[in-house]
Amino acid sequence: MKFTTRLLGAVAVSAMSLSALPAYSEGGTLVIASTQVPRHLNGAVQSGIATAVPSTQIFASPLRYDENWEPQPYLAESWTVAEDGLSVTLNLVKNATFHDGKPVTSEDVAFSIMTIKENHPFQTMFAPVSSIDTPDANTVVINLSQPHPALLLAMSPALAPILPKHIYGDGQDVKSHPANSAPVGSGPFMLEEFKAGEAIVMKKNPNFFIEGRPKLDEIIVNIIKDPSALLIAMENGDADIYPFMAGSQEIKRLEKVDALEITSEGYAAVGPINWLAFNTASEKLSDVRVRQAIAYAVDRDFITKALHRGVSKPQRGPIIESSPFFDGSIPAYDTDLDKANALMAEAGYGDGMELTIDYIPGPKEQQQSVAEYLKSQLKKIGIELTVRAAPDFPTWAGRVGGHDFELSMDVVFNWGDPVIGVHRTYLSSNIRKGVIWSNTQSYSNARVDEILGAAAVELDMDKRRALYAEFQQIVAADLPIYWINATPYHTAFSKKLKNAPKGIWGTMHPMDMVEWVE
Structure with missing residues (x-):
């Protein structure tokens, strides 16, 4: 068992005082270090790591x-898929309750899936879900307008949280519902405290429907905006897990810590791609020749080999190169400054132009460093690039989601199947202002x-x-995005942890089996 009296503020990792820290008990506490600030905690209406x-x-x-x-039971103890692929029946467990004691029923599942859809x-x-039947409290029949090869994967924890209808079905806008910052779920941990920009404290759910779980008493997500302070917290044992670590210096530094294990496992379903997004609704960037010129000016190999010190792999298209759907014949836009300058002149910008680039704050090597490299590189084709920093993630998300940008660095996930994680970026029906990680590029091709x-x-x-394959060839020609590299995510965690999250969703998965061993 793990007992700890660690001061989270010892390395400026949190503004929480000792008196505000919850008492530790037999199952112990797991501290997750994160640089990303969540806007809220409702994954039904918001994607992303935070x-x-x-x-x-x-x-x-x-x-x-x-x-x-392979899919495994959770709230559904069993399920069947119709032979024609047009319906899926879920048989729910009968002992699941929300944290407020109300039972989880088929009505909650139906309400949640339709809420996520909308x-x-x-x-x-x-999208193919046409209706949902609830013949009794424990049976859900999902009716589809067409077969959906990604439906079961879409019902994973990271994608389909089941909301309590008695709370969220009150007529308020679910995207801005006050419960998003004080959520009531049926998962293994209950929200104790959410200090925006500082920490999220979750306590063990004593009435969790899986007997003997969770093993831990508490999980704290500690938001550490200073990357140096985060590394010190991991080295000193003030934090236990650092997931989604992408910086080469971070990886190499923490590999030297005897008490830590470093792994690249846990991201198989994520498919993270680091890219440069173009706002195609911008007058200057609406011309495909300008977008192609920028692509020809960028040296992808320099970014991955020099800036990323070889830990990143080049990424040439919208589907992660490790996927069976990736088309290796996609145009790579290898660096060619002569061609880039000729395209700029063709587009009427032979005398140059000015552009602004944004980037996600936090993962400097994958984001800010690339943005600053682009500033110097694009000058070679007459583009004066202003690098615009954001003080925090919500500010960046507001700009990109609000289509208030010209160029932006971004990290976007494939989410296991292209239907889930790729389509959203390129479908014209998904141009939705105010929603990040949708078609914020305003790209449209019938x-x-x-x-x-x-x-x-x-x-x-x-x-x-x-x-x-055909899709990849078209978007490579239209180039609403210049794909740069596969993000080299790693997780650092204490060697004293048993069942560390190494599955296909990593820490974006219930950690009810994680426990401490001495």
């Missing part, structure tokens, strides 16, 4: 996935919409590959 890590502890989902990509950035995730619509219902693997 929200998904706490959301998957607070809320349960219909299914969960093992390390072999409000989540990933519109394709539940043929792309048609291809992705067909791929979303195609169950034959070879036919899906062919559709996605």
Whole structure:
């Protein structure tokens, strides 16, 4: 068992005082270090790391996935898929309750899936859901307008938190509902305290529906905006897990700490791509020749080998290169300054132009360093680039989600299946102001919409590959995004942890089996 009296403020990792810290008990406390600030904790209407890590502890989902990509029971103890692929029946466990003691019923599941369909950035995730029947309190029948090859994966913890209808069904806008910052779920941990920008404290759910779980008494997500302070916290044992670590210096530094294990496992379903996004609604960037010129001016190999010290791998397209759907024949836009300058002149910008680039605050090597490199590189083709910093993640998200940007660095996930994580960026129907990680580029191509619509219902693997190959060739020509590298996510964690989160969703998965061993 782990007993601790660590002061979270010892390395400026939190503004919480000792008196504000919850008492530690037999199961021990797990401290997760994070640089990202969540806007709220409701993963039903918000994607991303900052929200998904706490959301998957607070809320349960219909299914969960093992390390072999196989669906496992969670709120649904069993399920059946109709032979025609047009319905899925979930049989819910009968002992699940929300943290306020109310039972989890089929009405909650139906309400949650429809809420996610209407409000989540990933519109394709539940788009084929036409209706949901609830013949009794423990049976859910999801009716589909067309087969949906990614439906079971879409019911994972990171994507489908089950909300209490008696709280969220009160007529208020779910995206701004006050419960988003004080959520009541049915997951293994209950929210104790949410100090925006500082820490999230979650206590063990004593009435969790899986007997003997969770093993821990408490999880604290400590938001440490200073990367140096975060590393010191991990080295000193003031934090136990640092997930989504992408910086080469961080990785190499923490590899030297005897008490820590470093792994790249836990990101198989994430498919993270670091890219440069173009606002195609901008007058200057609406011309594809300008976007292509910028692509030809960038040296992807220099970024991955020099800036990232070889820990990153080049990424040439919208589908992660490790995916069976990636098309290796996609144009790579290898560096060619002569071609770039010629395209700028063709587009009427032979005398140059001015642009502004944003980046996500926090992961400097993958974001800020690349933005600053682009400033010097694009000067070679007559572009004066202003690097615009954001004080925190919500500020950056507000700019990009509000389409108030020209260029922006970004990290976007494939989320296991292209239907879930790729389509959202390129479908014209997903141009939705105010929603990050949707089609914030305002990209629209009718043929792309048609291809992705067909791929979303195609169950034959070879036919899906062919559709996605055509899609990749089109978007590579249109270039609403210049793809740079696969983000080299690693997790550092204490060697005293048992069952550390190494599954396909990593820490974006319930940590009810994680425990301390001495």
